[in-house]
Amino acid sequence: MLDQTIGQIRPLDGAAMAAARDRQARLTKPPGSLGALEELSVRLAGLAGACPPPLPEPAAVAVFAGDHGVHAQGVSPWPQEVTAQMVANFLSGGAVVNALARQVGATVTVIDVGVAATLDPNPALVIAKVRPGTRDLTVEPALTRTEVLAALDVGITTAGRLIDGGAGVLVTGDMGIANTTPAAALIAAFTGADPATVTGRGTGIDDETLARKTKLVATALAVHRPDSADPVGVLAAVGGCEHAALAGFMLAAAARRVPVIVDGVIALSAALAAVALCPDALGALVAGHRSVEPGASVALAHLGLEPVLSLGMRLGEGTGALLAVPVVAGAVRVLQEVATFDSAGVTEK
Numbered sequence: 001m002l003d004q005t006i007g008q009i010r011p012l013d014g015a016a017m018a019a020a021r022d023r024q025a026r027l028t029k030p031p032g033s034l035g036a037l038e039e040l041s042v043r044l045a046g047l048a049g050a051c052p053p054p055l056p057e058p059a060a061v062a063v064f065a066g067d068h069g070v071h072a073q074g075v076s077p078w079p080q081e082v083t084a085q086m087v088a089n090f091l092s093g094g095a096v097v098n099a100l101a102r103q104v105g106a107t108v109t110v111i112d113v114g115v116a117a118t119l120d121p122n123p124a125l126v127i128a129k130v131r132p133g134t135r136d137l138t139v140e141p142a143l144t145r146t147e148v149l150a151a152l153d154v155g156i157t158t159a160g161r162l163i164d165g166g167a168g169v170l171v172t173g174d175m176g177i178a179n180t181t182p183a184a185a186l187i188a189a190f191t192g193a194d195p196a197t198v199t200g201r202g203t204g205i206d207d208e209t210l211a212r213k214t215k216l217v218a219t220a221l222a223v224h225r226p227d228s229a230d231p232v233g234v235l236a237a238v239g240g241c242e243h244a245a246l247a248g249f250m251l252a253a254a255a256r257r258v259p260v261i262v263d264g265v266i267a268l269s270a271a272l273a274a275v276a277l278c279p280d281a282l283g284a285l286v287a288g289h290r291s292v293e294p295g296a297s298v299a300l301a302h303l304g305l306e307p308v309l310s311l312g313m314r315l316g317e318g319t320g321a322l323l324a325v326p327v328v329a330g331a332v333r334v335l336q337e338v339a340t341f342d343s344a345g346v347t348e349k
């Protein structure tokens with residue numbers, strides 16, 4: 001599915017982007033007065049191949065859940081069983097992602113792509129477990145290449161289902177205790193940044209644990225020497241099931257020319273993998289927010305994306321990206337509905 005998906009991804013449509021720029025200049029407002037909304041509307045026109053593009057709604061967030069062998073190294077203050085417990089919380093509607101999804105009218109889909117525990121059957125849970133938790137990336141590859149391809153397929157299938165079900169914009173979500181460690185390793189591998197500049201406190205670790213976590217990321221890179229020209233190999237060496245699934249999810253959105261709002265450091269590490277697999281996938285990505293996790297800013301800079309929001313958030317689950325949904329929709333609605341100087345009879349300067 002990966003090759004087929006990548007084969008469908010095309011660059012942004014230059015004519016639609018030019019039409020959107022031209023229209024932004026004729027709307028009844030001083031040119032440039034909508035700041036980043038204007039360039040956002042231009043990109044969305046380029047993605048849709050139409051000016052104006054369709055409203056990016058309804059939104060659908062997919063929360064990919066997985067566990068991590070590196071948890072055994074004490075990189076997170078939280079026990080591994082919290083991953084499965086939070087999945088149950090998502091399914092009963094009690095997590096932050098559920099509240100914020102309700103706020104913006106988004107559906108929440110939860111996918112077990114690699115949770116260690118066997119989860120109770122629930123009609124609302126998609127079980128697509130590639131393996132029950134990854135291997136410890138500080139001693140051996142976290143995943144095999146075959147497992148990475150399977151997880152990429154889970155993301156591709158999920159995006160396809162949501163788009164077929166009518167979603168106009170996709171939102172990335174993640175759950176996996178310890179998953180900021182593989183995220184940091186992926187960001188270092190794809191950007192070449194130093195482990196110390198990309199490793200952060202995750203759910204809230206003390207100075208001593210942060211120093212150890214940073215060393216573990218450096219060890220993983222030294223053990224595997226991941227080659228950024230081989231993104232599947234990088235995901236296998238130092239990634240996770242949810243990271244790979246998120247990369248597939250973004251690629252499938254790009255293939256279907258549907259925007260995908262990217263959440264925090266886990267999603268951004270996956271975005272680096274997606275763009276390494278297919279550079280034109282970048283056109284479909286909207287950075288929802290700037291997580292305070294340091295690797296997030298390194299990844300954003302590498303991708304050349306300016307986030308919509310900056311709220312000092314560091315939760316994951318898709319929460320920051322969900323809050324950006326109305327802003328992204330607003331950028332399109334302006335292009336669709338605002339009168340031009342000509343049509344409204346407003347005098348230009």
Ligand SMILES: Cc1cc2ncn([C@H]3O[C@H](COP(=O)(O)O)[C@@H](O)[C@H]3O)c2cc1C
Binds near residue numbers: 076082177178179316
């Ligand atoms: C109750 C709870 C809810 C969460 N929701 C998202 N995360 C976030 O924190 C985890 C990553 O941080 P670290 O690498 O430090 O473990 C992931 O599960 C991520 O989604 C949560 C974490 C916890 C504890």
Ligand SMILES: O=C(O)c1cccnc1
Binds near residue numbers: 293317
């Ligand atoms: O950036 C994030 O999304 C994030 C940060 C810390 C822990 N979990 C997620």
